[in-house]
Amino acid sequence: MAAREDLYSKILPRRLRQTRPGTVKCGSSLDVLLSMGFPRPRALKALASTGGRNVQAACDWLFSHVDDPFLDDPLPREYVLYLRPSGPLQNQLSHFWQQSRVNCGKNKAHNIFPHITLCQFFMCADQNVEALCGALQGTVAQWRGRFPSPLPLDLYTSSNFIGLFVEEQVADVLKLFAADFATEAARKAEVQVEPHRKQLHVTLAYHFPSQHLATLEKLARGIEVKLGCDWLAVLFSRDIRFANHE
16 A cells, blocks of 8 residues: 555645535534533544544544543644645656555555655644644745745655655755744644754655665656646644554
């Protein structure tokens, strides 16, 4: 499987969400869960764990965790800010993931979907998640029209790593976006976010046997990096108990 999302719950800025019949905003979702008799800490944990999508998703999560001994523990979730590709480039990346696994077997890159990491993992208490989402929405609004498009990506290969690196000057712009988000997150949600300081890139393959390098590199060169792509700024979260799981 090329894109592992089962340990992650995503929060998209509202302007990027599709409106679906029957969905409820996060604030009213909490009110509905409370009116159904769920304790506030459990309701907040369910909304945080399902990305605040709707009441039904939160209820399903609560009913599936009734035997979880940590359900009422105030364990915060870990969050991270990714840029995720969409459109034609995303389709080509997914094709690469599938073909690389078919031809060479699984490597470490198959543990997670294609993305550019914009910050380190950080923790946020459940009661501050809505404010954290607001911080991302506010930052996206401030940056509307300022993102370079398309993102220039260069293929890089070594003996055990293949990736698409963002051109340095453009990467500096993305790091400024991440820094602005960190400022907003500290102000609105009282969390400390450390922007990613390493070279920004999309990992294609790593920790693979050396005999697979030529095949993987050939597949990677088939990716048309100049294809159209909308990059989505997305918050993902995970249960801290699964932080070291693949």
